[in-house]
Amino acid sequence: MAAFVIRRLLWLPVLLFFVSVITFALGLYGPGDPVQVMLGLHANPETIARLRHEYGFDQPFYVQYLNYVSNALHGNFGYSLVKYRDQPVGKLIADRLPVTIQLNLLAILLGVGIGVPLGLIAGLKRDTLIDLAIRAIVIAGISFPIIFLNPVLTFIFSRRHEIAITTAHLNIAIGPLLPMVGGQWDGMFSLKIILPAFIEATGVIAIMTRQMRAGMIEELSMDYVRTARAKGLRERAVVVRHAMRNALIPIVTILGLMLGGLVAGSFLVESWFGVPGVGALAYDALFSRDYYIIMAMVLLIAVAYVIANLVVDVAYGFLDPRIRQSG
Amino acid sequence: MANNGGNRWLIGIAVILVIALVGAICVGAGALIVLTQQGPTAQQTSPGVQGTSPTRAPAAPSTSGGNVLRLPGGSGGGGDPPTLDPALAGDAESAVYVAEIFSGLVALDPNLKVVPDIAKSWDVSPDRTVYTFHLREDVKFQDGRPLTAQDFKYSIERAANPATASPTADTYLGDIVGVKDKLNRKAAEVSGVKVIDNYTLQITIDQPKAYFLAKLTFPASYVVDKNNVERGGQTWTDHPNGTGPYMLKEYVRGQRIVLVKNPNYYGDPKPQVPEIDFILGGGSFMTMYENGDLDSTAVSINDIDRVSDPNSPLNKELYIGPELSTQFVVFNVHKPPFDDPKVRQAFALAIDRQKVVDVVFHKMPLVANTILPPGMPGYVDPGTPPAYDPAQAKQLIAQSKYANNMPDITWTTVGAGGAAAQDIQAMTAMIKDNLGINVSIQQTDWATFIGQLNDPTTNPYQIFDIGWIADYADPQNFLDILFRSNSAQNWAGYSNPQVDALLDQAGLEKDTATRFKLYHQAEQMILADYPVVPLTYSRQYWLTKPYVKGMIYPPLIIERLRYVSLSK
Numbered sequence: 001m002a003a004f005v006i007r008r009l010l011w012l013p014v015l016l017f018f019v020s021v022i023t024f025a026l027g028l029y030g031p032g033d034p035v036q037v038m039l040g041l042h043a044n045p046e047t048i049a050r051l052r053h054e055y056g057f058d059q060p061f062y063v064q065y066l067n068y069v070s071n072a073l074h075g076n077f078g079y080s081l082v083k084y085r086d087q088p089v090g091k092l093i094a095d096r097l098p099v100t101i102q103l104n105l106l107a108i109l110l111g112v113g114i115g116v117p118l119g120l121i122a123g124l125k126r127d128t129l130i131d132l133a134i135r136a137i138v139i140a141g142i143s144f145p146i147i148f149l150n151p152v153l154t155f156i157f158s159r160r161h162e163i164a165i166t167t168a169h170l171n172i173a174i175g176p177l178l179p180m181v182g183g184q185w186d187g188m189f190s191l192k193i194i195l196p197a198f199i200e201a202t203g204v205i206a207i208m209t210r211q212m213r214a215g216m217i218e219e220l221s222m223d224y225v226r227t228a229r230a231k232g233l234r235e236r237a238v239v240v241r242h243a244m245r246n247a248l249i250p251i252v253t254i255l256g257l258m259l260g261g262l263v264a265g266s267f268l269v270e271s272w273f274g275v276p277g278v279g280a281l282a283y284d285a286l287f288s289r290d291y292y293i294i295m296a297m298v299l300l301i302a303v304a305y306v307i308a309n310l311v312v313d314v315a316y317g318f319l320d321p322r323i324r325q326s327g
Numbered sequence: 328m329a330n331n332g333g334n335r336w337l338i339g340i341a342v343i344l345v346i347a348l349v350g351a352i353c354v355g356a357g358a359l360i361v362l363t364q365q366g367p368t369a370q371q372t373s374p375g376v377q378g379t380s381p382t383r384a385p386a387a388p389s390t391s392g393g394n395v396l397r398l399p400g401g402s403g404g405g406g407d408p409p410t411l412d413p414a415l416a417g418d419a420e421s422a423v424y425v426a427e428i429f430s431g432l433v434a435l436d437p438n439l440k441v442v443p444d445i446a447k448s449w450d451v452s453p454d455r456t457v458y459t460f461h462l463r464e465d466v467k468f469q470d471g472r473p474l475t476a477q478d479f480k481y482s483i484e485r486a487a488n489p490a491t492a493s494p495t496a497d498t499y500l501g502d503i504v505g506v507k508d509k510l511n512r513k514a515a516e517v518s519g520v521k522v523i524d525n526y527t528l529q530i531t532i533d534q535p536k537a538y539f540l541a542k543l544t545f546p547a548s549y550v551v552d553k554n555n556v557e558r559g560g561q562t563w564t565d566h567p568n569g570t571g572p573y574m575l576k577e578y579v580r581g582q583r584i585v586l587v588k589n590p591n592y593y594g595d596p597k598p599q600v601p602e603i604d605f606i607l608g609g610g611s612f613m614t615m616y617e618n619g620d621l622d623s624t625a626v627s628i629n630d631i632d633r634v635s636d637p638n639s640p641l642n643k644e645l646y647i648g649p650e651l652s653t654q655f656v657v658f659n660v661h662k663p664p665f666d667d668p669k670v671r672q673a674f675a676l677a678i679d680r681q682k683v684v685d686v687v688f689h690k691m692p693l694v695a696n697t698i699l700p701p702g703m704p705g706y707v708d709p710g711t712p713p714a715y716d717p718a719q720a721k722q723l724i725a726q727s728k729y730a731n732n733m734p735d736i737t738w739t740t741v742g743a744g745g746a747a748a749q750d751i752q753a754m755t756a757m758i759k760d761n762l763g764i765n766v767s768i769q770q771t772d773w774a775t776f777i778g779q780l781n782d783p784t785t786n787p788y789q790i791f792d793i794g795w796i797a798d799y800a801d802p803q804n805f806l807d808i809l810f811r812s813n814s815a816q817n818w819a820g821y822s823n824p825q826v827d828a829l830l831d832q833a834g835l836e837k838d839t840a841t842r843f844k845l846y847h848q849a850e851q852m853i854l855a856d857y858p859v860v861p862l863t864y865s866r867q868y869w870l871t872k873p874y875v876k877g878m879i880y881p882p883l884i885i886e887r888l889r890y891v892s893l894s895k
Contacts, residue, residue: 032774036781038409039494041795042417043781044815047497050510054492079561084580085410086561095580154611160618181608182615185582274405274608276581284406289774 008310012303019302020295024065027291033057034081034289055081068295078292083284089292093278093300100265100277102188106197108258111204116251118205119212120244126217134209141206149199150272154180157195181274196273200266204258211254215247222246249316256312260305264297396600396622396875396893400584400607402884403625403869407580407607411564413549414486417495419796422546422884424605427586429549429569430594432460432479432528433540435885439704439800441540444594445474445550445570446528455535455837462526467591468552469574476528482550483520484509498798499547502532502539535835537842541799544885572598572889582607586888598889599877617641622875622893626868631689634870646869649702651882652796653695653805656754656860661820662789663734669727671857674790676720677761678754680713680862687750691868695861698805698850702882705802705843707850713861717761724762733764739788742770750862751792766790783813783820793818794865797883802846806830810853819858826852 035051036043052058056067071078077089084092122134157178164171181192219225220243228238265279278297285293399405401420408421416425434444443449446460466474486496487509500506504519519531532539542548555568567575572594573586584605588598606612606621616624626634626645634641658665658674665671684694696713699706724730740751747768755766779786780793795816797804807830808814812822826849833845854861871878877890 032772032778035494036778037774038417039781040418041777041780041793041816042495042498042798043777044497045782046511047494048781050489050497051492051494054489083409084407085412085415087580088562092580154614158611158618159614176614176618179618180611180615180620182606182611182620271608272611274582274606274611276579276608280581287772287774 005310005314008306008313012306015306016299016302019298020069021065023295023298024068024291025061027289027294028057028061028064032289034291037288038082038085068292077296080285080290080293082288082290083281083293084290089296092281092293093296096265096276096278096281097263097300099185099275100270100279101262103193103197103200103270103275103277104262104265106188106193107200108204108255108262110197110201111208111258112251112255114201115205115208116212116248119209120216120247122209122213123216123220123247124239126213131213134213138206138209141202141209144202146199146202146266146268149202150268153195153199154272181276185276192273196269196275200269207254208251211250212247215250216243219243219246252315253312256308256315257305258308259311260301260308263304264301394600394893395602395604396888396891397604397606397620399612399621399624400605403612405607405612408584411567411575411578413546413551414482414491414493414496416546419884424575424584424586425546425549426571426884426886427573427888428567428571428575429546429551430571430886431543431546431549432462433543435541435544435800435881435883437879437881437885437887437890439881439883439885441544445479456532458530458532458539459523460528460530462528463593464526466570466593468555468568468570469589469591470552470555470568471591472552472554472568474550474570475525476522477525478550478553479528479548480520480522481553483548484517485551485556486547487517493547495545495547499542499545502534502536502542504531504533537834537836537839538799538801538803541801544799571886573603576602580607592889594889596889599892600888603888616870623869623871623878626870628689628691631691631868634868635689641870644870644873646867646871646878646880648867648869648880649700649882650796650865650867651700651702651800652794652865653698653700654692654792654794654862654865656790656792656862657818658858658860659786659789659791659818659820660858661786664727664729664736665789667727667729668857669723670729673720673723673727673762674758675857675860676714676716676723677758678860678862679715679757680860681715682757683750683753684863687753688863692863692865695864698809698853698859698861699802699846700797700864703797703802703805704800705846707847720761724764736764736766736789737769738766739769739771739776739791741773741776743772744770780818781815783815783817786818786820791818792862796865800883802843802850803830803834806846806849806853807834810849810858821853821856821858823852823856 033052035048035055035057038051039047049058056064068078075090077093079085080087080089080092118134118137122131125131158176158180160176161174162171163174178191178195181196186192220239222243225238225243228242229235263278265277265282267279267283269275270277270279271283281293282297284290285297401408401423404420406420408416408424409418410416410421411424411428413425413429413431416422430444432444432446432449433441436442445462445466447463448461450459450461451457452459462474462476462479468474483500483503483506485491486493486500487506489510489512496506496510503517505514505517506519508514509517521529521531523529550570552568555566556563559566565578569589570593572589572592574589575584576587577583577585584607586603586605588601592598606615612621612624613627613630615621633639634645636642656674656678658671660666660671680694684690684692693701694713696709696711697706701708724733738751738755740747742748746752747770751768755768758764758766776791779788780791795805795809808816810817810819810821810823810826811830812824812827829845829849829852833842833849836842836845853859867880867882869878869880874893874895876892876894879887879890881887
């Protein structure tokens with residue numbers, strides 16, 4: 001097992017090399033460039049040339065790439081070019097990463113905590129009204145896009161509602177139940193996180209429910225379940241010890257991959273609720289060609305997915321001896 | 328059970344699931360508690376939030392009292408400013424803060440007139456190239472250090488230092504003798520800036536320019552503290568030491584910028600509101616405003632009908648004002664079919680601009696019929712609405728050299744997603760209906776778009792839409808920059824020697840009335856050639872709580888917050 005882990009980790013630098021070269025080249029040879037975004041509509045050819053020279057963008061690709069790698073290996077991931085001029089990229093990301101991780105972690109917990117039990121019930125009560133209801137919820141979760149959920153749920157939960165009952169001279173004001181983040185991030189245990197986390201979780205809930213339901217239906221039709229029932233095992237034991245355990249294997253895979261996504265923020269949710277995470281940062285960086293922020297985010301996400309994949313593969317070995325890696 | 332190890336994992340996963348579920352339930356219960364427990368507790372946790380109250384208390388006090396003004400970040404959209412460094416600030420989002428924290432020789436007053444700031448007066452040489460500024464002697468940096476002319480010399484040298492990589496120095500300081508040489512590493516010092524004594528500064532420019540003082544109101548020439556810059560290193564603006572009416576107290580990126588009164592401020596009036604909080608998280612400022620968590624907010628097109636309704640209580644808090652910007656449809660005069668002026672004119676006549684404004688924009692902007700927007704010095708009201716004449720447009724197409732061989736036309740616009748902006752769709756539909764010409768729409772992102780536009784000689788776009796916002800209040804800023812032959816911002820690729828001659832003449836003219844007359848002539852001449860169709864003049868829509876007094880909404884970014892007071 002140790003050898004397996006080491007072998008996988010040895011591939012990491014190779015992967016990072018390819019990811020970084022491709023990202024760097026896309027930035028350099030793709031349309032648009034940070035100097036032009038910085039200058040906006042006031043660009044003139046001399047200013048563009050002067051600033052490109054000051055930033056070294058007029059040097060050959062390999063020189064720029066090697067400079068970047070050499071700085072990165074020394075812990076310097078460059079400075080923001082456009083959105084946060086001259087701020088070190090490492091610090092910009094480090095400041096925002098914990099926020100995104102907290103939000104995503106809660107979203108995944110909500111997704112699993114709601115999705116898996118729903119899927120389990122739906123699978124057990126297949127084709128009953130309960131199953132139908134759960135499937136309807138899942139379809140809704142997948143179908144409503146975040147850009148729709150954001151304003152609707154905000155309107156319901158984050159707004160002050162005033163109801164005037166003129167006959168009784170009453171003005172009733174309710175809410176807001178869940179305040180917006182609005183300039184003050186209070187961490188994971190604040191009411192402010194619920195709406196953004198729930199909206200991010202809607203997709204997870206749907207995926208988990210579907211997977212769990214399909215898994216349960218499949219496992220319950222297997223021969224070993226019939227055997228277990230035939231030998232007189234109680235239904236609870238058949239479901240919990242046998243069928244559910246096997247149905248959870250793909251859930252662990254999905255969950256593992258989602259852990260890789262912990263460090264990638266959701267722009268739509270973060271920007272709507274004013275959550276100061278990396279999603280909004282990465283989005284701004286992409287559209288302003290803030291190269292070094294993009295590079296750092298891509299590398300970070302690549303590393304996170306490699307580690308998440310590794311964790312999944314190792315966990316598989318524990319869950320199912322048939323796919324255990326030989327050392 | 329053959330495998331006990333697996334069993335342990337199963338139990339582990341089950342435990343995690345249970346914890347997650349319990350967590351979710353707790354969180355859900357938390358929401359319910361707030362629902363039933365509103366009142367004092369809810370008020371303490373979030374300022375300005377009111378709980379359920381059977382009768383609404385008159386003028387319910389917000390926890391912020393009269394001490395804090397809460398505004399949306401930047402020019403209303405939230406988001407972080409790209410920089411707080413005056414030498415680097417070239418965008419409106421940065422200028423909002425830079426204009427409050429720093430100050431310069433001259434400033435624009437709320438009526439957009441150039442007025443003395445740190446320079447109490449100035450003399451101009453007879454040939455109008457040497458400006459001698461006499462500085463106030465009572466100006467201190469926010470840390471208490473007295474300011475001298477040396478500080479201005481340092482600040483301009485720094486902005487012109489190529490290592491500063493200022494994106495604005497060419498445009499705003501480039502008229503000063505020696506600035507371009509220093510930027511291009513041909514000189515070590517800016518020869519055109521001389522310190523005569525502690526309170527006298529002399530600036531020499533390359534030729535007489537009526538708009539030079541207007542350019543000095545821009546942040547590029549604002550004064551910075553040498554000690555602050557040199558000790559602070561690359562991130563010195565995290566703790567800026569300026570001379571403006573407000574000081575930076577706190578900046579949490581992505582969350583808020585907090586400004587506080589500068590006790591050393593020299594100007595009059597002094598700042599009144601002790602603290603101003605800018606909220607940087609974006610997207611939902613309207614909700615925050617209605618909840619009482621913000622004191623002012625810009626209004627988006629989604630809320631415009633609701634807010635414009637005279638019966639809405641919000642309508643009494645609404646301000647509408649000019650923005651000094653014009654949106655254009657631009658024809659690339661080098662690309663067929665728009666190299667034929669008849670086609671350009673036909674397109675202009677086939678677009679019902681008033682309808683676009685009324686239907687698509689809900690009348691938020693005003694329909695445009697000139698290049699200079701209303702409010703801009705030199706603007707002349709044409710008195711007539713823009714011409715819309717499909718019959719004549721059809722005739723023009725028939726007379727054009729593309730009457731029988733109209734090439735494919737693609738309209739390029741900034742945007743993403745399944746459908747292009749509605750105004751573009753409306754206009755291409757009008758062209759289709761009125762002229763029978765199919766115009767396809769190509770969406771692109773901003774970075775790609777300006778990358779192409781920034782070189783007018785290779786601009787591949789045939790027809791596109793773009794806006795221009797005034798940098799300083801002078802007609803030169805629109806007409807010269809957008810329509811002079813070979814100007815980098817001449818997106819249409821338009822060239823008319825007569826227009827160039829008029830613009831030259833206007834630039835040198837001393838008498839303001841005559842200058843504006845010359846600019847008006849040039850504008851008429853440009854419009855007759857149809858390199859662009861002026862589409863709309865943008866306007867600002869702001870909601871502001873009635874207890875906020877003295878708020879001004881200048882069409883240009885100027886220092887303005889010291890005029891504001893709160894009466895709660």
